[in-house]
Amino acid sequence: MGRAPCCDKNGLKKGPWTPEEDQKLIDYIQLHGHGSWRTLPKNAGLQRCGKSCRLRWTNYLRPDIKRGRFSFEEEETIIQLHSVLGNKWSAIAARLPGRTDNEIKNYWNTHIRKRLLKMGIDPVTHSPRLDLLDLSSVFNSSLYTHQSHQLNLSRLLGLQQFVNPDVLRIASTLLSQQQSVAHQSEINQPDLVLQNLQVQNHQYIPQQLVQPSSSNIHQEIQNNCTTTTTTTATTTTTPTPACASALPCCDPFLNDQLVMQANLNQFQSNHTNFAYQNTSTTTTTSDHHQPNIWQDNNNACVGAAALPTDIAGGLSGLSSNCLGFYGSDQSSVIDPYRRIQVLTT
Template identity: 60%
Template sequence: MGRTPCCDKNGLKKGPWTTEEDQKLIDYIQKNGSGNWRILPKNAGLQRCGKSCRLRWTNYLRPDIKRGKFSLEEEETIIHLHSILGNKWSTIAARLPGRTDNEIKNYWNTHIRKKLLRMGIDPITHSPRLDLLHLNSIFNPSLYNSTQLNNNLSRLLGVQSLINPEILRLANSLLSSHHQNQNFLLQSNFQENQLCNSNVQNQFNPFGQASLIQNPIQNISTCSHLNTPSVPFYSDTLVMQQPNVEQSLSNILNFNSQDFTFDSILPTLSTPSSTPTSLNSNSSTISEEERESYCSMLNFDIPNILDVDEFM
């Protein structure tokens, strides 16, 4: 027959462990070793189930656990391994001595995931985010003439208070990369957003001083620091490098066109018949009602691009 139950679940304590409980568990394991979790709680004088004791020991009390802030190297290792393994936290933890799968999982969800999103990288695929690619399609010169592109930019800038500066900079950069003649660019916005974006970059770039190189074969960018040529990275640093901005953006667009299709999300362009009053002023904010009203006039899906929660 099978094993006997590890414990009677009735009457057992749940929730946070007290220092007294921790000490009982530590004392028992120091004397008797870990394992045999079924009988451990009773012998150690703990009103906990064996599973709770095992998790407390493996995730928190084990003497070889390294506590404290993750180093940049550890963070880069996690990002690298996650790009290959996905959410295989225990496998990732095996490559990081002293770190538990639970700790790495928590750190990913609370820190790294958000950093990648801010950089325009999808934390699941480790590729450029599809909503940013959508932006590429809106400013693709092979689809629209200069007037239409200008209209698109104007409309996007009209709701700029809702947009992450990264989006605005990318929009401007895309247009400048496609057209030598930048007359239709709103230069003040461009400069302002470049400044804003450099601040964002300095604040959030998780790769620190990692250098970015061009991959001549795939014609996309990869991060040499991570040594993962199969995983494309879209980077602020790359886009802002001078004087090869146009070439870099062209590479990104080439990568996009090879790997994604935009048929389902391509906008049909037409100029809005009117513009909400507040959008004609220099106001930095608009109301929710105005936003909805304005977005409803757009034929491309601004709300879809501007998933604020995802960007911030």
């Protein structure tokens, strides 16, 4: 049983604010400041709870609030900050003058999050959702040489920065076992292996896709969100529960998975190589005429050009959008727009 809602007490009013109520609140705060929100509504002659007054003021009536659509720069900032801060909306809002946490949260959930999903990017981790990919496409393509029924181990090793190392180890073990069995029985049947690998890889986060620790913001988050325990033997840093959402993890959003799987299926049928399709694009982060990568899936593939060829080839059956977006260097993780610039100059 949670605490009773404060507005249920004393029959206080709920729901949308009227212009008269707004004016009362504005007048009172301009004269006296908000002081104690608990006592404010009574003093201001409002039939509202203090919580409701505070929310109305901070999210709507405050004079320094900037209203209207988010600019491209604001959107870019939100994405960058979210990649580091996670769902710390108030922390993000603190770095966007005139925007409230509520506004940013709404904008994220209704605009940005959907765009990322459409591109095959996990909006929580800001990394490609490899856990949703069909690994059979990997093993049925260039990783697995059909003629010889042998696994291309060099290419498999090239995957290690994207795939759970345990999965790779199991993959190499099982496939080598299977190769010997298949060789004996002349049966090539990787299905059981792939089923196992798919499950194993489901929760894995590629390490190089974790944000770099060089930025001040990231350092701040590390300071805020981790507890360090030192023993005589080791020093371990663990995320505090409150900050778990800010750290890369795979959330089980089933709807998201359905959306992304649909997109990945589309990508697998539409994109069979990593060649950058739009090399004429030249852009800078300060150029207001730069193409909006959220609106163009092909533009989001630019990072793939920088992938090592063995990896790119090995992943030819995977979503080029997923891998291309962040590429393989750290800068692209924190700033996808700068990534475009780097690759096109």
